[in-house]
Amino acid sequence: MIYFLQPLWLFAGLALTVPLVIHLLSRRSGKRIKVGSIKLLDDSQSQQWKSLKLNEAALLILRAALLTVLVLLLAQPHLKNDSTADDSSNQSWALIAPSLLSSPLKAVGLESVLDSLASAGYELRVLGPDFPPLSSFDAKINSSDEEDYWSLLREVDAIASAEAPLWVFTDDHLQNFRGERPALSNTVQWRTISSQRENRWIQNAWRTKNDSACLVIGFSDFRQTFFARYDVNVPTRKSILSESGMPAIEVIPNEDGHEFRMKLLQSDDHPDDDGFTLRDKEPQQNVLILHDVQREEDAKYVKFAFHVVAEYFRIPLEPKTEILKDGTRKNRGANIIFWLSSHPTPDDLLRSIEINGFVLVNDASTHEYERCKTEMIIESATSRPRLWRRINSTQQGFAVWTDGFGSPLLECEPLGEGWHYRFFSRYHPLWNELVLSPEFPEWIASLLDHNKSFASYRESDLGFSDQRRISAAQMMPAHRASEAQLISTSSSESLHLPVCILAALLFMLERWMAARQST
């Protein structure tokens, strides 16, 4: 089947009227010859008219053909090779998601529907890679939790014919619908089988003190997914924890009594759930905030940000502030050091950072600032704190934050084992809005990530238990006119060259014939 990539060019076929008009008009003219008398020519006049028309008709047809071929050339004809589409397009498909096949069809109420579809001539196939027939599909081997129904349907749409509706049976888990909603040329009858599942799982659990722990439990049902945090006492032997609002949790200590596994009691649908091992209490994190007298307020903001982080994550964190008198200070085992001073950072402090892998944060190293009126561009932040004062920056590391003009505001540089941050402003409301915004404790918490053992407190893996459902209105693919069917995976061949050759041949023939006529 021939189709065109640029069918709009077919309107150029109107140019066919041009040779037609030319031929009609040219009949009137002709070489004019003056002779003494035309008396003897009068009789044959009417005959000549007819013969004139006949003689040029062949040329006209040739020219029209040439124009038609040129128009076809512009429209970029392609020959569609239907052989691949033929065998599958004759029959319509009913597609069943593999997640429905893990249990018997009768259980989900599909058996009778599929039977009647099969008797109506539908081919039953699995909505999975390569769309294997249902009869040859082994749910146990091929089943996977994550599917992408929309992209699979796009694939089906490209292969299947648009004559009969597609029947699709899937679950309605939101996580299986990803990307952009497709527009299909096939009509789709989509039936979803809902499973009324409600999932709970322990997302995180760690000791906050010797006898207490913090639990993060995830809940997910068809409406929402949320996380709740509980402070519990850790029993010394195997027991069941039950507090108000919290699902019952079984605590199982191992043989030596140091390690505890926590397991949700009603996890019937996850029999292989072996629970969550309670993390040990973290070693104390020492934070040292060294500051000038002038920057006492700055130090307070930083200190309280650390308090917030410590409280939120239930981690032992002890921020200490100290006033710098002579501009020199030795590190006494702090993991994170804030140097809030216009004095340069002492070399021995830098060296201890290099060796021990700590984090050092400097702020504005001079009192001379420049006024500006812009925002702080913080990656992955929900807000943009305003910035009024900053100092000039000389970039040494890579920029973490920038101001609205693109010049770095916070930069980070690896320093031996440790990390060195330079902030070109101050932690003060007179300088910027940072300390008042939620981005500040967020950033403070991210500083803790440089400590590898601590990073596990913040990790999250939410995907597997998301039980939210998609609504039918959101799910249904848009319908698209079926000319889009032409853009399919079936192979097609450009007719450019043969049409070019035909045009050239026609052109030569036309020239030859025109030359013959004029002589």
Add this chain to the structure above:
Amino acid sequence: MKTSQASSYRFIDPRTLAAIADLHLLAKTVVDGFMLGANQSPRPGVGLEFNQYRSYQPGDDLRCIDWKMYARSDRYFVRESEIETSITVRFILDASASMMHEEQGIMKFDYARFLIAALGYLANMQGEAIGLDAVNDETISHVPAKRDHQQLHRFLHELEQLRPHGRWPGWKNLESVFNGEQRRQLIVFVTDMHEEENEITAALSKLSALKNEVVLFNIIGRNETDFLYEGALTFEDLETGKSVQVDALRARTPYVAAMQNKLRVMKQTLHDLGVTNELFTLDQPLDFALRTYLTQRMKLA
């Protein structure tokens, strides 16, 4: 030597002649070439112009003896002079627009002028009175027939000034011009015979009825007889301005047949009228016309 020269002059292509602007020179070129080596044989007899003396022979008219010669030489001589046999030659030129028909760079009208110039020169040289009438429906240029020395210049000058225009007029317009002459004359009628309704034929019949010797030089193009055109063409009539579209290939056969028929009918008609009819194609040298003229001239001698 003489023959080679003669042949080189003899067949001058009319197209070559067309390059010669001066009609006098043209006529001289043609006629001299034609007459080269031809023996003039005017009849000797009694006349005004002295030609020769010869000895008396019995039977000669005694009045012809030149007595002065007898007194001088004591012998009888007979004074001979050329007999005056001169006639009037009137050239009638069809100056209608159809004479503008052109073929291979030469126009019928020009050809006719060359023809008349050459004949006029020849006639003048032979002592005939020559006159010219160029006729169309707007003007009739009339050069009265005379025999004097200036006549050839007047004649050729008038001929040079002529331009073809309009159509052939009716006989009524011509009557006054041709009826005045009482003497018998040789009328050389040069035309293309393109007439609307027999008006030229009518004029010819009137002229021949006046006891004139009429010679018709019918000038025709090769394309007119053989229709050598090709392709789709539009033909425009030079006189009427009408045009007709024709596919030459298809029209050729009927046209040639019609043309042959027309020529045959015309020949018959002219023969009936006693008009000598000669057909000239535009590529034909003028010598043929001169010979025809001389033949006709003999009839009137």
